[in-house]
Amino acid sequence: MKTTFIPRNYESKDFVPLYLHITGLGKRERLLLDIDIPKKLWSKKKQRVNFNKVEDAVQKKRLQDINLIIDNIDSKIINIKTVYRLSEIVLTPRTLKKELVEDLPRVNFCSFYQHALNEQKESLGPGTFRKLQSVLNKLKDYNDQVVFSELDLNWFEKYKLHLANIGNQKTTINSNIKSIKKFLHLAIKTGIKIPCNMDDIKSGSTLGNRVSLEPYELKKIKKYFDSEFVYKSHKTILGYFLFSCVTGLRFADVMSIRRESAQGDFIQFRAEKVDKMQTITLNLKAKELIAQDETLFVKRFTNEYVNRELKVIMRNLGIKKKVTFHVSRHTFATSFLRAGGKIEKLQLLLGHSDLRQSMIYNHIVAAEANKEIFLLDDLY
Numbered sequence: 001m002k003t004t005f006i007p008r009n010y011e012s013k014d015f016v017p018l019y020l021h022i023t024g025l026g027k028r029e030r031l032l033l034d035i036d037i038p039k040k041l042w043s044k045k046k047q048r049v050n051f052n053k054v055e056d057a058v059q060k061k062r063l064q065d066i067n068l069i070i071d072n073i074d075s076k077i078i079n080i081k082t083v084y085r086l087s088e089i090v091l092t093p094r095t096l097k098k099e100l101v102e103d104l105p106r107v108n109f110c111s112f113y114q115h116a117l118n119e120q121k122e123s124l125g126p127g128t129f130r131k132l133q134s135v136l137n138k139l140k141d142y143n144d145q146v147v148f149s150e151l152d153l154n155w156f157e158k159y160k161l162h163l164a165n166i167g168n169q170k171t172t173i174n175s176n177i178k179s180i181k182k183f184l185h186l187a188i189k190t191g192i193k194i195p196c197n198m199d200d201i202k203s204g205s206t207l208g209n210r211v212s213l214e215p216y217e218l219k220k221i222k223k224y225f226d227s228e229f230v231y232k233s234h235k236t237i238l239g240y241f242l243f244s245c246v247t248g249l250r251f252a253d254v255m256s257i258r259r260e261s262a263q264g265d266f267i268q269f270r271a272e273k274v275d276k277m278q279t280i281t282l283n284l285k286a287k288e289l290i291a292q293d294e295t296l297f298v299k300r301f302t303n304e305y306v307n308r309e310l311k312v313i314m315r316n317l318g319i320k321k322k323v324t325f326h327v328s329r330h331t332f333a334t335s336f337l338r339a340g341g342k343i344e345k346l347q348l349l350l351g352h353s354d355l356r357q358s359m360i361y362n363h364i365v366a367a368e369a370n371k372e373i374f375l376l377d378d379l380y
Contacts, residue, residue, distance in 0.1 A: 001025075001091060003077055005047050005070060007037055014038060020073065020100075022093040029093040031100060033073070035066060076100065076107070079147045083107045086149060087193040106192055109146050110139060113183045125272040127252040127303070135179040138163070148187065152195045174204035211321055212330040215338075218245060220317055226292075237301065237309050239293040244328035245335070246285040251303050251325045253278075259297040262290055 001024035007016045016039045020031040041063065043050045048070060051063035080099050083106060084091040099106060105115045113136050121129055139146070142162055146155075156177065163173045181201055184194060213221070224230055225238045240254055252272040261267060268279045282290075290296055307324045314323045321327070337343070 001081065001093070001096065003074075003096075005033075007039055007042050010039075014040070018070075022096050024093050025090075027093045029097045031097050035069060037066060038063070073100070079149065080107045082149045083147065083192065086195070087191050089191055106187075106190070107147050109148055109151065109183075109187070110136065110144050112148075112187055112192075113139070113180075116183055116186050125252065127250075127272060130303075132179055132182075135176050138176065139180070148192055148194050150195075151184070153200055156201055171205065177201065178203040210330050211323070211327050212334040213245070213319075213321070213323070213327065215335070217319055217321075218242075218331065218335075220319065221313075224313075224317060234309065234313055235293055236295045236299050237306055238313065239289055239296045240301075240306070241310065241325060241328050243286055243289050243296070244325065245331045246283060246289070247280055248329050248332035248336075249280070250329060251306070255300055257297050262297050 001022070004021045004023075006019050006021050008019060010016050015036045018033045018035040018037050020033055022029040022031070037049055041049050041051065041054070048067045049063045051060050051067075054060045054063060077096070077100070080096060081091060084095075102111075105111050117129070117132055117136065124132070139159075142159065160173055160177065163176060164170075168176070181198065181203060184198065184201075188194070188198070221238060222242060225235060225242060230238070243249070244251070244254055250272070253269055256272065257267060257269055261269075262282075264282075266279055266281045268277060270276065271278045303325060310323050310325065314321070336345075
């Protein structure tokens with residue numbers, strides 16, 4: 001495969017468009033580049049603009065920039081050839097042209113990830129799509145030109161270290177790696193190869209410590225919610241948060257509920273994560289929260305905004321735990337078990353497909369009970 005940069009031969013023009021000629025396997029393709037070059041300064045041998053004798057500083061810089069663009073194209077061509085060779089796929093002039101025009105979907109991992117994610121958008125829930133897009137945005141900030149041939153175990157260790165340095169928790173880092181592996185698996189299915197075994201890329205647990213609020217902390221939050229001093233925006237956010245604390249609903253599901261459907265004894269909704277209809281009975285506390293705030297299930301927020309505001313609210317209330325909206329779901333689970341609820345019933349209420357997902361809350365409550373054994377020390 002041979003690639004050559006050739007200016008269009010216009011005798012009457014000083015600046016002419018630059019073409020990339022691709023030849024190989026008895027085929028030839030030509031790609032017009034978005035570059036105009038000074039015909040007289042083009043070096044056929046060096047395949048670059050010769051700016052050494054140009055005295056005007058502005059023009060010289062412009063010519064240097066043209067050469068950098070050509071360098072970048074050359075670099076992309078090398079990456080494409082590398083990926084196809086490692087993947088043992090025949091690279092034709094037509095395929096190379098297509099790769100360059102379509103921003104390297106089989107070479108640049110970020111481009112492949114974005115392309116695959118956009119194709120899956122209709123089948124993904126909005127929350128899942130936002131999460132996967134967020135993982136990609138973070139990767140682009142680190143290096144938006146990462147190619148498949150660079151993705152070895154050393155790269156993953158460096159990326160994990162980068163995520164830790166920008167303040168990501170271990171579970172967040174593991175979740176990011178898990179998402180990246182998802183799209184690497186898709187790439188491998190299309191014939192793309194990477195320089196390491198996928199099984200050697202460890203993502204680790206994404207479960208975290210399951211932070212939940214204790215009864216005294218919930219009472220403190222509810223007291224602020226009921227007070228005349230609560231900010232109007234805080235009241236609605238806390239209304240949603242407390243509603244999830246007594247129902248166990250996920251953020252996306254809470255935001256999908258309409259006010260008129262929350263006026264009876266139960267709510268029916270389509271759970272985003274499992275994509276099926278669910279019905280839950282409203283307990284007295286849930287009904288009380290709905291009655292207290294008329295903006296509940298009318299005013300909508302993004303998960304990011306709610307989490308930022310919860311951080312402010314908890315700091316003002318003196319609650320030092322790292323509280324996000326999802327903590328309300330953990331709080332519901334532990335509160336349910338503290339009150340004597342059965343683990344099998346909790347599984348149904350949380351919509352867990354596997355009982356082991358629910359069992360983690362049993363361990364939390366059991367650990368709390370074990371601490372109480374020290375109360376006997378006071379008897380002696």
